[in-house]
Amino acid sequence: MATTYTQQTRLAKPGPADRDWNVPLNANADAIDALAPVGGLCVATTEVPSASLNVQAAVGRYQRRDGTVGTFAGAPTLALAASTTTYVYLTDAGVLTTSTSSLPATSHVPLAVVVTGASAVTSVTDLRVVCGTVGSDARPFLPTAGGAMADGATIAAGTTTGLKIGTATTQKLGFWNATPVVRPGTYTQTYAANTRTLAAYTSAPASTAYTGLATGQAGTPYAQAADLNSLRSAYENLRVFSENTTQLLNALINDLRAMGLLG
Incomplete structure (x- = not known):
C-alpha cells in the first residue's frame, strides 16, 4: 500500500x-x-542521556515587547553549575541568559528550567509559551499603523532618559482631531524675564472721584497733586501687572519650548 x-x-x-x-x-x-512550535528555542541536553552539565538552545524566532520579531541564532553549548536549578531565558534583545533564583520581572522570553546533579543534567522543564491570546483588546502595544487605546489606559514614561514623541521638527503632530502640523517656528523673546506666579492686580476704579482745582476761569479745572499721584499709582499698578503677565507668558513659552511644542 x-x-x-x-x-x-x-x-x-x-x-x-x-x-x-x-x-x-x-x-x-x-x-x-524543524517545526517552530516544537523545535524553535528548545533547550535540551547536549547528550542523550546527559553526560555533562551542558545544555543547548535551538535557533528560533520570538516576539519583542515592541511587537517586532527577533531571531535567536542558537547556542550549541551552555554550561551550568552542578547541583543547581537554573532558569534559562532570552532577554528582550535576544541574549541567552541564566539565573539561579528566578525569571526576571522585566520583559523576557522564558525557555526552560534545568536541574543539574553533580555531573549531569537531571531534568529539563520546557517553559516556552507557544500560543498567546490575540485580539484588538489583547495587544500590549499599538500596531505601527495606529489604533485605539483602551479607555482609561495610561502611558508610563521613564524617569532617567524619558519619553520622546517625534524625532524631528518637521514631523507633524495634531491633537483632538486637528490637522497635524510641524512644530511652530521660533519665538523671539527680547524681554526674557520670566516667572510662574501671576500676582493679584490692584485696580483703581474709574468711578474714583478726582477733586481738581478750578482756576479763576470757569470750566478750566486743574488737577490737584493728589489726583496726579492717584493716576500715577493706577498707571504703576497697570504697568506692574502688564510686566508680570509678560513674565508669565515668557515662562509658558520657555516650558513649551523645553517640551518641544514651540520653536
Whole structure:
C-alpha cells in the first residue's frame, strides 16, 4: 500500500505492507523537530542521556515587547553549575541568559528550567509559551499603523532618559482631531524675564472721584497733586501687572519650548 500523508504538516503514514519504515519515521522526526512550535528555542541536553552539565538552545524566532520579531541564532553549548536549578531565558534583545533564583520581572522570553546533579543534567522543564491570546483588546502595544487605546489606559514614561514623541521638527503632530502640523517656528523673546506666579492686580476704579482745582476761569479745572499721584499709582499698578503677565507668558513659552511644542 502506498504511503499517505497527513493534511496539515504532511507527515508520512507508511502503508501496512511497506518496507523500511525507518525512512519515513526518521523523516517525520526531522520534520517535527524543524517545526517552530516544537523545535524553535528548545533547550535540551547536549547528550542523550546527559553526560555533562551542558545544555543547548535551538535557533528560533520570538516576539519583542515592541511587537517586532527577533531571531535567536542558537547556542550549541551552555554550561551550568552542578547541583543547581537554573532558569534559562532570552532577554528582550535576544541574549541567552541564566539565573539561579528566578525569571526576571522585566520583559523576557522564558525557555526552560534545568536541574543539574553533580555531573549531569537531571531534568529539563520546557517553559516556552507557544500560543498567546490575540485580539484588538489583547495587544500590549499599538500596531505601527495606529489604533485605539483602551479607555482609561495610561502611558508610563521613564524617569532617567524619558519619553520622546517625534524625532524631528518637521514631523507633524495634531491633537483632538486637528490637522497635524510641524512644530511652530521660533519665538523671539527680547524681554526674557520670566516667572510662574501671576500676582493679584490692584485696580483703581474709574468711578474714583478726582477733586481738581478750578482756576479763576470757569470750566478750566486743574488737577490737584493728589489726583496726579492717584493716576500715577493706577498707571504703576497697570504697568506692574502688564510686566508680570509678560513674565508669565515668557515662562509658558520657555516650558513649551523645553517640551518641544514651540520653536
